[in-house]
Amino acid sequence: MDHLRRSGHLAADFRGTGGMSLGTAAQLFTVEQAARQRAACGLWIDHALHTVTLETPFARDYGRDALVTCALAGAHLLSPVDFRDVWLVSGADGHVAWSALVSGSHAGSSAAFGPASGRAVHALGGGAARLIGGRVGDLYWFDDTLALTRAAGADPQHVADALRLAEITPLGLDPAMDQRPIAGAALLPGAPGWLAAWLSVLVQKRPDQVEGLYAAPATLTLTAGRSVAGADAIARHWLALLLALPDLRLWPERFMLEGDRAALLWRLSATGPNGPVRNIPVLSMWQLEGGRIMAERLLLDEVSLLAR
The missing domain is CATH 3.10.450.50 (Nuclear Transport Factor 2; Chain: A,)
Structure with a gap:
């Protein structure tokens, strides 16, 4: 150096x-x-x-x-x-x-x-x-x-x-912890209403709750130059993700809010194409307007889900 x-x-x-x-x-x-x-x-x-x-x-x-x-x-x-x-x-x-x-x-x-x-x-x-x-x-x-x-x-x-060098176990998190679905709001006490609803989409497998959470012209930006436009299309995206990872579990790690922008660092565990993947860090960021999501970015590294 x-x-x-x-x-x-x-x-x-x-x-x-x-x-x-x-x-x-x-x-x-x-x-x-x-x-x-x-x-x-x-x-x-x-x-x-x-x-x-x-x-x-x-x-x-x-x-x-x-x-x-x-x-x-x-x-x-x-x-x-x-x-x-x-x-x-x-x-x-x-x-x-x-x-x-x-x-x-x-x-x-x-x-x-x-x-x-x-x-x-x-x-x-x-x-x-x-x-x-x-x-x-x-x-x-x-x-x-x-x-x-x-x-x-x-x-x-x-x-x-x-x-993929080694399975990641977050400090202080027992990988054998009970992973029964719980209410989205209970995952992050004090979370604003829109975030509790967003968590419920994934935690409680409720993509139907996307309606009212996203503004009609909302956009979701994904990796590799992909994007989804419109609340209906975003609901279909979450439905496809839940179908691909039916046992998906998440743990919020830290939430940040500044003005009309917010970010959530969270962890994902699921069964991928080659078996279980645990504690993958994910970053979600949002642009808000009137308590609804106008734009979202999902930094989920899908290649990491292929780990064996």
Whole structure:
């Protein structure tokens, strides 16, 4: 890592942001943007705790070196990178989230995705973090694996096997816990009415409750450049998901609300095509208007559901 610090380009980046204490999603996204667009991945050394926890839908790791290595891998695979339509949410207790439409080219080779194809990648990316004392204490990264898999012409099963290092068990969560369906509101005490209704769609298998939850012209943005428009089409999307994963269980982990935007970091367990997958982190973000959902982003890494 010392050779990164000695780089003149990175040194300038450190001088520009090294003294900044992170307190908002916008400030954290500034670091993310520099790491992705200019390969200034060493910036994470200054802006993360030594004991930072990093989690993706495929694995969990610890420490700043792991964080920088993961950032380097992302910068290697996709370059140049452009961010559009960035959503930012800064919640209570240092919890923040962001998402954006990401575009670039598959520029780097890897064991999971094969040789660089040079093809365009149009993805949905984002993350959630807890800021402690102005630094990142934990970070959840959501790269659009499906978009990159398609651009690379790779086999999704091979990608899942290459990236899935170990089953993730959230700290403090007993994987054998009773998973009987309960009311959506009980999962997240104090949740606003619209969020309790959204949870019930998945927890109680009630896609019929989408009516009234989403505005008629609402949009749902998914990974790999896909989107669903209209409340009726969104209801059909949730119906298809519940049909594909009939034993789906979820646990809300942290909820963030700022103005008319909100974010929920949650975990999914279900039986995938190759058997059980447990505790997959998922990020949902919303744009609200009058207590109804106008736009939603679902950062669910479907390739992770292929884990064996």
